[in-house]
Amino acid sequence: MGNKKQKAPARSLVLQRRETMVSYLFLLPALFFFVGFVITPMAMGVITSFTDASFTNPEGTFVGLKNYTRLFQDKIFLKSAVNTVIIVVVSVPAVTAFSLWVGSAIYKMRSGIRSFYRCVFYLPVVTGSVAVTVVWKWMFDKYDGLLNYIVKALGGQPLPWTSSEQMALWCIILILFTTSIGQPIVLYVAALGNVDASLEEAAKVDGANDFQVFWKIKWPSIMPTTLYVAVITTINSFQCFALIQLLTSGGPNYSTSTVMYLLYDIAFKTTKEFGYADAMGVVLAIVIALFSALQFKVMNGGTTE
Amino acid sequence: MLKKKSMTPYTILSAVILAALAVFFLFPLYWIVTGSVKEKSDIIIKSGEMVKWIPTRITWDNYQRLFKTGTELFGIQMPMAIRWLFNSVFISVVAMGLTCATSSLAGYVLAKKRFWGKGLIFGLFVCAMALPKQVILIPLMSEMSSLGLLKSVWGSMFAVIFPVVGWPFGVFLMKQFSENIPSSLLEAARIDGAGELRTFLEVAFPIIKPGFGALAIFTFINSWNEYPLQLVMLTQNEAKTISLGIASKLSEMSNDFGLIMAGAALAAVPIIIVFLCFQKYFTQGITMGAVKG
């Protein structure tokens, strides 16, 4: 796509300078907000991560990498890191695969039904985590919750859901899942609709079965969408927060504590060590960036780009 | 090509699963809306009792309790909860307007112009997306306080709006859309002697319009649900948003489920209506950007 621009041979310096100036003028409003209200506090956060700043000592003194080395000896942090990785590793493939399935199941339906499903799956995103979590909290309630009501009605033993170390994280993943698949489905429906129909026909004429058509024709052409879905889901899963705060507060026994939750908990609730909390944030940001880069690498390896 | 397939066991099975899932996904919303008009005895399931799937009697008591405290805005008396709703709308609309304006300009030049520092700036935008917002909360608050924004009701609302506008996702999205603008068109406009701004408004904008719509709805929903930022910035009662108000009701009156449901309905229903009205543009736009990406 960028080829066209290269066609213009070495333009005059004046023109180029003019273009640069115009570009920056256009960029200025966005940069104003970005630098002012994202980069500046971010830089301050990074600086703080090298200090021992805390509630009792908000300015803090420089302590070098101490906060960072402390992270790797902190059992709770390590547990939270493992939980975070579990959430990402489970939910990214699950969301991607499931939304692809729903997408391919509905993209050929009549447009009315198609938009109905699209909306239904998008609803939890729109409803907002506070409202959604209120309902889920009640569903997962061990004593009077809906899920156990159903389990009991079916003659089973009530389950502990969010009050069990083994199940709580899966409950979180389930809710996260319901609030994550809306956008991917919208994307896949469109991407599948854009797949060149003649290629599909040709393959069928050649005797390819449905699976082969999907794998050889559709999958490669929806690759960019898959990549986008994977990256967005990764970022969202890493940053899952309100859900945990409202549902389990990281418990039982830190089994649902994630890095994101822990850093908020440390900064605002328990020891209020801002420097330490910010160090977690910096590490988390780096890991998210690495994960996303890795996905680009792995998936782009499969396409022609 | 639409209905050429016959009913295979697979299509039937997937139709059944889809329908079941739809019920599952619709349930929370159904429960919130019906819960908001249920009587107390309908809401709480005591051991051994049946779940009341449908309200036995519709009551507006929950809303009455929600609307009990009043306030004033532009000289009009109104319940506090309505003021919160207004604040949510105000914050989301202003954030939406500013984000769309700034991001479309920036995304356009990042996609279509060559200039010094382009790679660096775009890289910075992309990297910032990975950053957890919680890290910047406290520095952001000191900054807003130095700006004097946190002292007044309107000021603190802008303290929520500005970081949302600064969030780089919009720029990223609009760059994706702008890639679709044929360079030849821009070149032609330039040769015709059109100014840069006119070129943007008359040539580029019509092409990225669907993306613009997508970004608008996306930002609207995002700032509506932006919880931690609202939590720390909006301390004054008159500045609260509806989701913040509901969260505090949830804490104060956790045993008044009807009230909570009424609040949750008030927070969710308007945004769902907005979404349903504009979902066409939304899906259209969002697809265009990402699929071509």
Next chain:
Amino acid sequence: MKKVLSTVLATALVATTLAGCGGSKPAETTAAPAASEAPAATEAPAGDASSDVTEIVWWAFPTFGVDTGYEQELVDAFNAAHSEYKVKVEYIDFTSGPDKLTAALTSGTAPDILFDAPGRIIEFGNAGYLVSLDDMLNELKPDLTSESLVETCVGADGTAYMYPISSSPFYMGLNKEALEKADALQYVNLEGDRTWTTENFVKMCEALRDAAPTQVPAIVYCGGQGGDQGTRALVNNLYSSSITDADGKWNIDANGVKALELLKSMYDSKALDAGFDMAAADELQKFQQETCAMTFCFGTSSEVTYASEDYTQIAVPFPSDDGVPSLEYLVNGFCVFDNKDEARAEGAKEFIKFICDDAEWGPKSVIKTNAFPVRKSFGNPYEGDEHMAMLASWSQYYGPYYNTKDGFAAMRPLWFNALQQVFNGTPAQDVADEFNTAANAG
């Protein structure tokens, strides 16, 4: 250094905004900061030359009850009597309020007055965010109902940070009808001050388990720090232990371990349940809905909030091996934040005196908190109320007050996690050892 950086950047931002790119912003943007400039200016040491009315901001937890409008009544009455001050009340809740306070204090946007309890207030005071209230507390001392109340109001260095208004015990609540159905009321002492023993508590729980009038007899909530004083009181009373040792260190001693082991064995035999994802508010809700037959977090205000028309709630102290309970108690009080402005601090003090000491509003405020006055001169505002008289008499069982000790805030998350571990099968001694090390580490 960061403050300087942020100020410079902030100024630069404002300059750029004014310089031109403000065009894209709606008119309100420019109007809002301008309107806020006057109060903002008072933050600077230069003072408030522009106005002669001092604005005071009061953040109120719902200690006077939720949505009662009482705060506003107080403010209106005070503003009417003191034209030189203008008080503004802002409401915060117990879930998000503490986070808000942390953010506001560290970013220099603190209010002037907070209505809270010693736990947080003394933490703020020790961290240097509060104005000393020594003068006020000294004046009040002779009138205090109990000498020991002083220690709830002072920080580590003896400076007074809280001006107390009222106090009340934390205790247990029982479901009378459920106990009757399980024939377990016999184990409860309803005579006198209702003190009872660990042995009878266990028998009561077992009877409730066997007859099952409610889904579970009791829920030991341990999913968060909300209302955790209740579970601490439970554990510490069972075998008369204490959460601090003679040196004032955080400590679960041998008797504490014994108590944890008892709870674990009761959990295993289903004589009680553990609420791994519940805090006190959740448990109280279950008590109100008759899912469990007792609550460990009853108090004079939760009695009102979680009252039920369907059954009778009985208040009892915590059971202990010797039948002499050691109760935790709540002290409500005010603190004044140090915003480096003499006038505001003075006004704030004036206002809290008005709330607590005014002949008309003082006693009224006490009653609004549903607790007992800490001033002898107020007498008994609940004249003729037998139930309140009994609760007031429990003040003789008040245990040592530890919420103001160093490391209290850091100890709380360790506490509920320790309970979780015990219920999950980690030997109580190991849990106690870990708790004792971690809680004193800071």
